[in-house]
Amino acid sequence: MKHGIIVNSLIVVVLLAAPIWLNAYWVDVLNSIGLYAVLALSLNVILGYAGLFHMGHAAFFAIGAYTTAILNTQFGIPVLWLMPLSGIAAGLFALIVARPIIHLRGDYLLIVTIGIVEIVRIALVNNIFGITGGPNGIFGISRPNLLGYVIRTPHDFYYLIFAFTAVTVFLFHRLENSRFGRALNYIREDETAAEGSGIDTAHYKLVAFVLGAFWAGMAGMIFASKMTIVSPQSFTFWESVIMFTIVILGGSGNIRGVLLGAFLIIGLPEVFREFAAARMLVFGAAMVLMMIFRPKGILPPLSRTYKLKTNAG
Amino acid sequence: MAPDKGKVMQLFLEQLTNGLAVGGIYALIALGYTMVYGVLKLINFAHGDLFTIGAYLGLTLLLSLGLTGHIGSAAGILVLILMVMGLVAVIGALLERAAYRPLRTSPRLSAVVSALGASIFFQNAIMLIYGARFRVYPHDLLPVTAISLFGLTIPVMRIVLFGASIVMMTGLYLFVQRTRTGTAIRAAAIDQGAARLMGIDVNRVIMYVFLIGPALGGAAGMMVGLYYGQINFTMGWVYGLKAFTAAILGGIGNIPGAMLGGLLLGVIESLGATYISLAWKDAISFIVLILILIVRPTGILGERVADKV
Amino acid sequence: MSKHTLLSLSDLTKSFGGVLAVSEVSFEVHQGSIVGLIGPNGAGKTTVFNLITGNYLPDRGSIFFDGRDISGMRTNMIVSLGIARTFQTIRLFQNMSALENVLAGCHCRMRSGIFGAMLRLPWQKHEEREAIDIAAGELEFVGLDSNPDMAARNFSYGNQRLLEIARALATRPKFLILDEPAGGMNDHETRSLVRIISQIRDRGITVLLIEHDMNLVMKVCEELVVLDHGIMIARGTPEGIQKDQSVIEAYLGPPGNDEDEDF
């Protein structure tokens, strides 16, 4: 236990100090890793904790990013104000689309969520309601303004994203070890038994979707203000696959695993940039090999232990 | 003002035949999904890329053989399609051995991820070999003529394409319905344990499925190259997802269902693009898919299965 | 002992694909009793259980629990009203610890949600603490308190069955349904199961059980209901049922004169 705290603090200190030695390019890579980590953590609620095969997370991300983009460029609302709003928009969208499909099992759910992400992308390309800007998207989104300080450079964003990731990890860790988190785990392990133990499985599955979407929506706001431009190309099915893969390869259901997954899947290809062409080939093969030799991911979840009352007798 | 009825009808028939031609291609690909799903309960995400491989192998063979002249080409193309089918079939069987067989007893999610990995692998392998840009099929191989029927002009290519897919589907249907091996495939899809008690080597059946499905998918890939003239290394995703939709539409695991679903989806998409919105063409199939799954999760020809508690 | 009727089934009927699994079954269970539901394989016993717990919807008939019509209600609602069950094929959360399995039962008596999880207010901590105590208590009750952190899959077959019982008890039920609790248990385990079932009744919980181990059934049950081919063929005390010719036939086959029985 003590050992873990020391290692964790060390990692945090290194991460906090990292931008001091890194140039803008590498800080930006870290920013990507951070954003994907948040996205993957939010997907992890649905896929890892509740075991729902959801491959359309990019759709929720997109709704959040576009909410920020539209409200900021049309009405001039500061982007940081839009963070909860973007989350709510994505959460509402999840509520609407997930409700009729929540009872679908495994593969069917997977394919429908893929369908949703494609429909959303096509809707964005087609300038739905005349507000998404079509294939070119929306540009000119303002930077976050924190008490008069404008967050602009990769280094600035690094600390914003780092803070957001840290809060996410803290809250999701609490979530994992709670009545709510356990309920999702029960559903993942055996839905019938969960229902038979008095858990409203349909309700919890829906809440998992809404919560995951809410968080992805908030991440969408950060993405929009960091890029200052959003366009449909950023929210393809491929993005969903990357988030899905981070969770599965890192260790589905384990926060550390998901964080490590984000580092490996977003970071490693950058490290091996000179082999740009072949890296995705290796990536695909690695996915196959991982499933054969380490199907629960690099860091599978540890079992939780509880302190029992120590009354002898 | 009365609309010009003749023109309206002509547009409709034009789109209907186009839809059937494209639907035939969807159906050929859908058969691969549905057969694999039937026996292994696995969405073979890499199937769409086997289709792409078919398209690229077809291009390579066409270019290397240097076919010229229409008559010679027609026969040559037939031979080439058969060669492509054989090659893609072998790749399909190898895929099963390498990426799926080791996961036969694992949770289904593992196999799905493995399939995704295989798909990424294939896609990037194609890109490394052929490049990321669109490649163009030689377009002077077949006569670019059209025939007139009741005042309607239909490109010959469209008829050939539709005919070829019907021939292949009929062949598969007869094989599966009439032969001993075909019956074994159907039996293994219903109950693997009982099939083994009959003395059926289920591993061998699975290998057959991974030979037949990819062969049809590879043929469909080459047909797309011939019909549209250009191919791209990512085209397997789009076609694959649509074909999978077609398989679900018809009732996944059900072979006639995949054929019906494919043709239906082709027609819905073609008519939808014309009468609703061209821009939303690619979304139509997914909307259909979602509606189907909400209303009738087992598809048109699929059967309802009661959950056992 | 009060004669209050806790559960009453009337004309309960369910068919699957045209085959009648349960046909017009009616019986009552009195509060505080231990009732056995027996019958040969395929008699429809588990189907009756699944109808009571809302896993299946009845085609006809009604189910009243504690004076309330519960037919057509969702399973989780039925559980929170006070009916808990175990499964014929063990359905534990195999990769989770014994304690967490039992905590699942506590779930329906707790309130905290997402915000509670994130904020961890004092009342929520207290609730969690209480749930853990209850779960630990139930583990102790069935005699599995030595390894609360061990994953369910690592328990022996017999202990997995006990773990399921502990999970069901953690829902604070008035009525407990046990589906073949002794299945796969050895003699020793079965004996302690008999003791546990009696103790459950002593806690004021009414028990309805399906069991093939007739020694156990005869020992613990005060009343038996016998099903065959979905029809209730007999009902009565264990002694009466053991002598009931129709029951003996249902189990062992029709008697027939040994000599002219020629296949």
Place this chain on the structure above:
Amino acid sequence: MRLRIENLEVKYGNVRVLKGLNIRVEQGEIVTILGANGAGKSTTLMTVSGLVKPSGGGVYLDDVPLHKLEAHHIVNLGLAQVPEGRRVFGTLTVLENLRLGAYTTVDKALVGRNLGWVFEMFPILNRRSGQLAGTLSGGEQQMLAIGRGLMANPKILLLDEPSLGLAPILVKSIFSTIKAINRSGVTIVLVEQNARLALKLADRGYVLETGRIVLEDKAEALLANPEVQNAYLGGMH
């Protein structure tokens, strides 16, 4: 041909389902395996057929170690099973189901002869040969399952609960058929919960309790043994 099950042990995960089983079946016999639910009867048959691999001990057909063979090779050696719950292929026709039973038989004339034999035994199957198996009644499905097993031309036929869910009149006719099959030279291993009927039919019987054999005797002796009834209905106090 003689079937020997020696010290057979089977585990599902951590659970020991069979704990050192010994059973032998001589040529031409009808041997029944009795026991309550979960005693391990079906697991025993599935292990003989090669669908379940043992963790210890073995199954031998004469001197061939069946536990080292794949299921489809075992069928080829003349050992067929009619599984519990019939497991007919519901969306295939009756005829297709029967032909699948003869999947390993190359000799077409033999398949034809066996088909004739099965149709003679169960004329209803002939009348329904074009119908989907899933549309048959329970009794007809059981006949189909037995007929399908016979199509493999087995020397040993394993039957798992052929009376399950059938009306008594049908059970009787199924059992007479089993007797007739045995008279034609097929060795029968019968797993049954209907103990009295099974023991009347069988030459010898074994009683299983939680993965162990607790009784083994001639059928008549078991029929008279009160302990068998106890295993099902419990002892009288």
